[in-house]
Amino acid sequence: MRNLHVFVLAAALTAVGLGVFAYKVIDLGFPLHREARAHVWNVELKLHFNAQDGPTKAAIVLPNDSGHFIVRRQTYVASSYGITLDGDAEGNRLAVFSKRKAEGEQTIYYRASVQAYPGLDQRTPGPEPRIIAPDWNESERAAVHAVLDRVRANAADTETMALNLLDELSHPRPREEVRAVLPANASQRELADIAANILRTAGIGARTVHGIDLSREGRYSHFKHWIEVYLDGFWQPYAISQGSKALPAGYLPWWRGDRQVAAVDGARAQATTLSVAQAPQDAIESAIERGRAMQEPLISFSLFTLPLESQLVYQTLLLIPIGAIVLVLMRQIVGIETFGTFMPVLIALAFRETRLVNGILMFVMVVALGLMVRFYLERLKLLLVPRLSAVLVVVVLMMAALSVLLQKVGAGAGLSLALFPMVILTMTIERMSIVWEEYGPADAMKQGLGSMIVAILAYLAMFAEPVQYLTFTFPELLLVVLAVTLLIGRYTGFRLVELWRFRDLAREGP
Amino acid sequence: MMLLRHLRRLREAGVLGVNARNADYVLAHNERARLPQVNCKLATKKLAEQHGIPVPALFGTIAMNGEIRRLARFVEKRESFVVKPAQGAGGDGILVVTGRVNGHWRRHDGLRLDSGELDFHLSNILSGMYSLGGRPDRAFVEACVKFDPVFDELTTGGVPDVRVLVYRGVPAMAMVRLPTRESDGKANLHKGGVGLGIDLATGRTRNGVCHDQAVEEHPDSGAPLNGVLVPCWEDLLHMAARCYDITGLGYLGVDMVLDREHGPLLLELNARPGLAIQIANGIGLRSALARIDRHAEELKNPAARVDFALDRLPRLEPAAPIRLEPRQAA
Numbered sequence: 001m002r003n004l005h006v007f008v009l010a011a012a013l014t015a016v017g018l019g020v021f022a023y024k025v026i027d028l029g030f031p032l033h034r035e036a037r038a039h040v041w042n043v044e045l046k047l048h049f050n051a052q053d054g055p056t057k058a059a060i061v062l063p064n065d066s067g068h069f070i071v072r073r074q075t076y077v078a079s080s081y082g083i084t085l086d087g088d089a090e091g092n093r094l095a096v097f098s099k100r101k102a103e104g105e106q107t108i109y110y111r112a113s114v115q116a117y118p119g120l121d122q123r124t125p126g127p128e129p130r131i132i133a134p135d136w137n138e139s140e141r142a143a144v145h146a147v148l149d150r151v152r153a154n155a156a157d158t159e160t161m162a163l164n165l166l167d168e169l170s171h172p173r174p175r176e177e178v179r180a181v182l183p184a185n186a187s188q189r190e191l192a193d194i195a196a197n198i199l200r201t202a203g204i205g206a207r208t209v210h211g212i213d214l215s216r217e218g219r220y221s222h223f224k225h226w227i228e229v230y231l232d233g234f235w236q237p238y239a240i241s242q243g244s245k246a247l248p249a250g251y252l253p254w255w256r257g258d259r260q261v262a263a264v265d266g267a268r269a270q271a272t273t274l275s276v277a278q279a280p281q282d283a284i285e286s287a288i289e290r291g292r293a294m295q296e297p298l299i300s301f302s303l304f305t306l307p308l309e310s311q312l313v314y315q316t317l318l319l320i321p322i323g324a325i326v327l328v329l330m331r332q333i334v335g336i337e338t339f340g341t342f343m344p345v346l347i348a349l350a351f352r353e354t355r356l357v358n359g360i361l362m363f364v365m366v367v368a369l370g371l372m373v374r375f376y377l378e379r380l381k382l383l384l385v386p387r388l389s390a391v392l393v394v395v396v397l398m399m400a401a402l403s404v405l406l407q408k409v410g411a412g413a414g415l416s417l418a419l420f421p422m423v424i425l426t427m428t429i430e431r432m433s434i435v436w437e438e439y440g441p442a443d444a445m446k447q448g449l450g451s452m453i454v455a456i457l458a459y460l461a462m463f464a465e466p467v468q469y470l471t472f473t474f475p476e477l478l479l480v481v482l483a484v485t486l487l488i489g490r491y492t493g494f495r496l497v498e499l500w501r502f503r504d505l506a507r508e509g510p
Numbered sequence: 511m512m513l514l515r516h517l518r519r520l521r522e523a524g525v526l527g528v529n530a531r532n533a534d535y536v537l538a539h540n541e542r543a544r545l546p547q548v549n550c551k552l553a554t555k556k557l558a559e560q561h562g563i564p565v566p567a568l569f570g571t572i573a574m575n576g577e578i579r580r581l582a583r584f585v586e587k588r589e590s591f592v593v594k595p596a597q598g599a600g601g602d603g604i605l606v607v608t609g610r611v612n613g614h615w616r617r618h619d620g621l622r623l624d625s626g627e628l629d630f631h632l633s634n635i636l637s638g639m640y641s642l643g644g645r646p647d648r649a650f651v652e653a654c655v656k657f658d659p660v661f662d663e664l665t666t667g668g669v670p671d672v673r674v675l676v677y678r679g680v681p682a683m684a685m686v687r688l689p690t691r692e693s694d695g696k697a698n699l700h701k702g703g704v705g706l707g708i709d710l711a712t713g714r715t716r717n718g719v720c721h722d723q724a725v726e727e728h729p730d731s732g733a734p735l736n737g738v739l740v741p742c743w744e745d746l747l748h749m750a751a752r753c754y755d756i757t758g759l760g761y762l763g764v765d766m767v768l769d770r771e772h773g774p775l776l777l778e779l780n781a782r783p784g785l786a787i788q789i790a791n792g793i794g795l796r797s798a799l800a801r802i803d804r805h806a807e808e809l810k811n812p813a814a815r816v817d818f819a820l821d822r823l824p825r826l827e828p829a830a831p832i833r834l835e836p837r838q839a840a
Contacts, residue, residue, distance in 0.1 A: 439700075491533075494520060504719075505520065505793070506523060
């Protein structure tokens with residue numbers, strides 16, 4: 001009964017821990033290694049025009065989060081222009097820059113970082129669109145219906161119909177009825193517009209999309225164009241090409257519909273320039289940014305929201321459970337004896353600053369010197385608390401002296417000696433001396449060595465790079481650690497040392 | 511692979527490990543609220559006296575440093591006495607005084623002890639040096655047991671005692687604990703004392719264990735350990751079984767001594783008795799515990815439980831033959 005309770009609790013804790021972990025890795029894109037890099041691009045749109053000495057209003061379309069792209073850190077540079085944000089019927093976001101009186105050359109910049117999550121869907125969810133069939137003239141209408149009849153005849157569903165249509169339109173030598181609606185040498189944009197219009201004539205939700213190819217770094221001034229078809233609640237993008245209709249992964253949708261990227265009232269010449277540059281960034285940072293953009297509660301309440309200093313404190317604190325479970329394993333499963341329950345974990349923490357070899361040397365030095373002092377004090381027959389305090393004073397003095405000494409010798413590690421937990425060292429010395437006197441040096445050494453081995457193992461486990469990274473990034477994994485601890489709490493099998501201890505009884509087996 | 515075979519054999523032998531003892535027996539059968547009465551030896555003594563279980567006579571209690579001088583009055587007319595911490599564990603802090611030498615005390619091992627050393631020992635006890643967690647403690651002085659001569663040859667200084675492991679009121683396993691020179695007069699096995707298994711049905715000792723290793727002779731005197739008949743065996747079992755009724759602890763180690771004049775006396779109780787008793791007896795505990803579990807409901811009183819222990823629990827295999835080659839004279 002009790003075991004069942006523990007098993008259920010442990011299973012629940014493990015499920016929650018691993019569930020949150022999986023969600024953060026798979027859905028939020030948290031990387032499993034510190035080194036992982038994210039796909040981040042800096043995009044800049046520059047709008048240049050000549051104002052005509054009067055009220056000037058420039059509207060530019062801003063890219064939206066869509067598919068597997070997240071747009072963030074948007075900034076505008078437009079001196080002395082007022083900025084208002086607006087939207088249009090197609091769902092585009094607009095930034096409107098206005099000024100009562102502008103004259104001469106004007107430049108407006110829009111900058112943003114774009115992150116890609118290649119694992120995610122390219123499709124954009126959206127409500128059922130209201131389809132308005134376009135107006136064709138008499139000759140066009142006949143051609144459009146002829147085209148539609150042909151593509152419909154070879155199609156099983158909406159999707160294949162759209163694919164067939166794109167094939168027809170992008171054919172190098174199009175059929176006659178296609179030529180009737182398609183101008184000779186039609187641009188990508190014209191192709192996309194006509195494809196969307198024909199699909200809408202057939203009652204299919206379709207729209208033109210204009211965007212950029214992030215895989216092409218550099219400066220250029222034209223956009224890519226493709227279409228999106230509404231299928232089962234999502235806008236599915238299709239490239240307009242003879243071959244694969246799948247949209248290349250680097251295509252970032254910028255806006256949809258008939259408008260241009262920028263429109264200026266009261267200006268003469270206008271030019272837009274785009275620049276795209278890939279920006280290196282820690283994947284973890286971008287996962288957090290993305291979570292914030294999505295207002296993800298797991299991120300809003302995560303350790304990453306703490307000030308950097310507190311983060312560093314927690315980076316260490318979260319490692320203590322790892323040390324604790326090493327301790328539990330060593331004591332319950334292996335059966336190593338230690339001085340004090342958590343002493344090895346605290347010593348392991350101190351090793352972090354001193355590094356392992358230095359730490360062991362310094363620990364042994366302090367304990368050995370402390371023991372000598374403690375044996376001397378034993379002869380003075382002091383009462384317990386004053387005696388402990390005397391040892392503590394001596395330990396502090398010894399640590400200070402050792403630090404100075406090591407510094408003189410030129411070993412910088414001496415300074416980190418101060419991080420050893422003095423009180424714990426004092427108690428260790430006291431208990432070791434009592435064991436020494438009551439059970440002999442062999443037992444004292446055995447327990448001292450046991451504590452040391454557990455401390456070293458705890459150090460190795462706690463400060464392994466992946467462990468440090470995982471505990472801080474995914475603190476929920478500590479629930480799994482807790483579950484394992486609970487299970488070990490009901491472990492009633494033999495300890496490894498008992499195999500040795502009861503060896504005589506094993507010999508008499510059948 | 512070796513390890514696995516070893517593990518399987520231990521399991522087949524029904525050996526109880528520390529983890530299983532703690533989880534399945536101590537935690538399951540010993541309610542925490544009942545522990546103070548056995549953790550404090552003074553409380554145990556009082557409890558036993560209330561229920562008519564004989565204990566060594568109490569000479570006095572010292573609770574504060576200022577009272578240390580009262581010791582002289584407690585032991586004025588005594589030749590021998592024992593100083594113990596009320597909450598000491600594992601025999602720590604026990605001082606046995608066996609006589610006087612020209613105004614000084616003599617320790618059990620013959621060493622001289624002046625009153626300053628005795629006072630210092632008392633103040634160490636009071637400041638919690640021997641208690642669990644270092645909490646301040648009390649010291650008490652009681653009569654030194656004049657132990658039954660049956661173990662004379664098997665003992666070098668100190669007091670041998672009988673440990674009976676009582677499970678749900680039924681004596682499940684027993685051993686004699688003999689002090690050795692190494693254990694400094696204490697009968698505790700982890701200090702180097704010798705444990706002798708006892709056949710429950712007959713009260714005869716079997717081979718012993720010292721430092722978790724089987725021994726056939728006393729490590730100091732070389733006397734053979736086999737086949738000694740423990741006197742008053744059934745009385746000892748009765749006393750042990752009754753300790754369950756007065757404490758309510760289901761998994762209990764009962765330590766008793768045999769006094770030359772007063773017969774069996776209760777020394778102390780232990781709520782998490784050690785497992786070396788299995789090595790001393792050469793068998794695992796699990797089969798006895800399981801058998802008791804099957805019948806515990808039917809056994810209503812101490813007498814029935816002792817009878818069960820005498821008749822129905824696993825017998826020890828006949829002790830290994832005593833080695834016949836002559837021992838070297840010391």
